[in-house]
Amino acid sequence: MSSVLYQSRDGIAEITINRPDKHNVIDHSVVDGLHEAWHRFNAGSDRVAILTANGDRAFSAGANLKDIPHDFWRAVPGVGVPVEKPIIAAIGGLVIGGALVLVQFADLAIAADNTVLSYPEAKVGYSGGLISSLAARIPHKVAMELLLVGGSIDAHRAYEIGLVNRVVPSGDQLTVARKFAAEIAANAPLVLKLLKNFVGATLPKGPSEAAAIARATVEAVNTADDYREGIAAFFEKRAPIFNGTVPSPSEASTV
Template sequence: MAKAERILPADFTCVLYEVRDHVAIVTINRPERRNALNRRAYDEVEAAFRAASADPDVRCVVVTGADPAFCSGEDVKEMMTGEQRDKSVARLTAVRPEPTPAAVAALECDRPVIAAVNGAAVGWGMELTLFADIRIASEQARFGEIFIKRGLISDVGGLWRLPAIVGPAKAAELLFTGDVIDASEALRIGLVSEVVPHEKLMESALALAGRIAVNAPLALRYMKDGLRRTSYGDLREIGSWVSATLGRLFETEDHREGVRSFLEKRAPEFKGR
């Protein structure tokens, strides 16, 4: 398959992409898998954010999922077993591994990004919400940094963005437990800025995007860059550490048990090795 940067929206099979009134709408579209991400889907998410960043007509981005979920994380069966797992380990154990390309594309997108969270956003799905500048949730939304349940660590969203959004202690609780929280709790801790009825979610997200998109495009980009510089830190440094650490954890017995237990629909039994 071609590299992600060569995939154009016209070629997408896992993501829907449209631009409407200066707003790019990115919809993960694997509803039969609860929008779980396989390799192709990851590449298309990356390509969608690259396309939005390169399009002078785009002033804001809304990312969402096809009902019933926002994104249920990685497609465990496809991504954590067999040949694709081996490819992931090879990438993560390079001398200086790069951060996840889709994460970099989302975080480096210089347009304001709104996550319209319509259902479950767990694992890398929650990471994707954290890459956004603003999160609006349907009353059906659920959030969970469930990586610890697979014997892994989160991507840069959980380690780099979540503490700045909800505070270090609450971030630690979510990361250490892997607990899944509902929309009302997400609102209470400041993870989302608004909870709306499910049928009003896209209307609310697009209304906010429209209020943003009428403003000066260049100033918007600099405003976003200023927030990123003052609120977070060096994406690529922490991203490289995350990738290298994941490369080690992918080789552990605990990770293999995490995957087996998920596929067998049972609680994992971790051994610390």
């Protein structure tokens, strides 16, 4: 069973974390699945993506602390994978740790009224630092309370501070997200891309975010066909023939 599902219809991608029996905990398979899904979305014809999860109890309970995926940054759109199209998060139940990071980097969010968001990394002694960019998206003092106290907020508080766009009855979040997505998908894609990129350039980036973007950019170069061709040409004592292509995520993972 795939940990991340990708479904496409009418120009809308639905990317679903699919570990409901484990509260959709983010493990290595989820990181790999999301990484590939964002590449597929950005390169394909879908105009909008909805990020959601199967199960009623949790959008995601955060990282697997028994085997922490330290490369979680690869799963984050706009960080591990450059994404130039709109993303809507449809969330409900628990939204913990890395799951909150995913919501943070979505362009819009629809929350079920049973949603509880928290970031308890200060309580467990581990952090990847990507959450620091939350302070560019919600009021500073509210962000610091979430991060330093490690408490939680409900869906209505998330709406008050601008972290989510709508609060809806539990079970309706995906339906409402689909309505938003259909409206966005009907708009001019070049304008959507321009505005998303301009907003991304306007928002401040935290140090972990900037470092992860740089690392992803370097890895894209160092896993490309030109890397293999250049090394082969060196040992074969011939001129390299470069083509400038970037491998698919599955190809890159085997390098």
